[in-house]
């Protein structure tokens with residue numbers, strides 16, 4: 001027998017679970033709204049974070065530029081001093097007072113230490129060491145033709161050293177250290193015994209030795225740090241520039257700036273800035289050694305661990321300005337143009353939270369939380385409403401299609417499905433059998449045992465029918481105690497056998513209608529098939545089956561009639 005491959009008729013109870021669940025749509029919609037609103041909020045946070053980073057870097061750039069400007073003043077002054085020396089070497093002053101100093105130098109140059117000076121408080125004395133000392137190292141040389149001119153140029157420079165301006169970043173000390181074994185210094189050497197150690201000390205520092213031709217090819221200003229936080233003078237930053245003239249390296253002009261003054265300068269730039277926006281500024285030298293900070297050294301969150309330092313140094317190797325989040329801090333940094341060091345700005349989470357960006361972020365987060373809470377509540381309510389509506393719709397739909405007592409199709413549903421099956425079987429030229437079934441003497445059941453017992457018999461019979469037919473067959477209650485079964489794909493013979501099986505099952509069962517009462521009932525059947533009748537019209541088929549049912553009734557009930565001519569089978 002060919003298998004009928006369509007029984008998916010609207011309203012069929014067995015397929016009800018395949019219905020689409022609308023709560024999934026509600027869930028999906030809310031999840032999409034949640035995801036999108038979270039993504040939008042997140043995007044806002046990222047934009048805010050970018051703006052925060054930019055504001056941090058811009059605050060740092062302001063301070064860094066102010067510091068650079070002051071450093072530039074120092075550099076300008078240093079270059080001016082060098083230029084003065086070069087001018088003095090080019091056109092030496094031919095004054096009697098200076099010529100006397102040449103003679104004095106010639107007379108003292110062999111002494112272990114000496115002092116030559118103009119008796120005038122507006123200039124500085126020249127301190128020197130012996131010819132012997134100079135000859136000990138290739139770094140020094142006293143055999144040059146311009147030696148006297150260099151000496152008078154140094155005395156002239158002494159005048160300028162004295163005229164130190166009142167810049168914000170005033171030098172602590174200024175020196176001219178000559179390779180010819182002498183120096184001038186804004187810090188007087190009070191004891192003659194200290195001249196040699198002082199000169200030696202100056203030579204040994206990189207800010208002198210680092211100005212040799214092979215170390216400073218560009219002959220520009222170089223910056224050095226002199227870290228001595230425990231000394232009374234504290235740490236210094238030293239700028240030095242070589243003095244060259246006519247291709248000969250004469251010596252080095254140097255100035256030292258106290259780190260404390262830089263600290264004050266940094267603190268000064270914070271005046272007028274709200275405390276929560278200030279953050280902490282740290283100045284590091286070229287070797288990433290901390291020089292100074294605007295906060296006291298005891299601040300716990302000012303230091304970086306090894307991993308953080310490595311991250312910062314890697315970032316600094318790539319650019320001249322940047323910023324990154326390190327733990328709960330935001331660290332922005334900028335390399336200083338002149339000094340070669342780097343200025344850092346550290347903004348802690350606490351400062352960030354009480355700042356404008358922090359407050360906006362918190363407000364946004366609270367709004368997002370509120371929105372999420374409202375969304376969740378709305379989700380719950382709408383989901384429940386949709387669920388209830390859906391359940392109600394399913395109930396109504398079920399009630400429209402099914403008989404509540406027997407749970408079989410009602411008359412209307414059966415006719416609808418019969419039409420569909422009829423059309424389908426006709427198009428596929430398949431048999432389509434119809435069984436009409438009527439309980440025998442059902443009135444007696446009602447009369448003897450009551451209407452409720454009658455209902456029980458009806459539902460019990462429906463159960464027997466449902467459990468006997470196949471999945472593709474459809475059973476319905478078409479009258480009080482009258483049933484109809486559609487058997488798509490079944491021939492008359494097969495349908496008659498099925499009807500017979502149902503008849504036997506109904507007749508053989510003792511039905512429990514009261515606690516201690518069972519009854520046995522019977523049913524009569526009329527069967528027909530569309531292929532045999534040559535007509536697929538359901539109403540016609542039902543009328544034939546009905547006619548045969550009444551033949552069965554007339555022939556004594558409890559039997560199946562499948563023909564108009566032959567006696568019951």
Ligand SMILES: Nc1nc2c(ncn2[C@@H]2O[C@H](COP(=O)(O)OP(=O)(O)OP(=O)(O)O)[C@@H](O)[C@H]2O)c(=O)[nH]1
Pocket residue numbers: 438439440441442443444446450451452453454455458479480481553
């Ligand atoms: N309990 C109950 N009885 C019903 C229901 N619908 C119809 N009936 C009863 O079914 C009985 C049908 O009686 P009849 O049409 O005389 O048929 P019968 O007594 O079965 O006799 P035959 O069909 O000739 O064998 C009537 O008494 C109806 O009241 C129902 O839903 N529940």
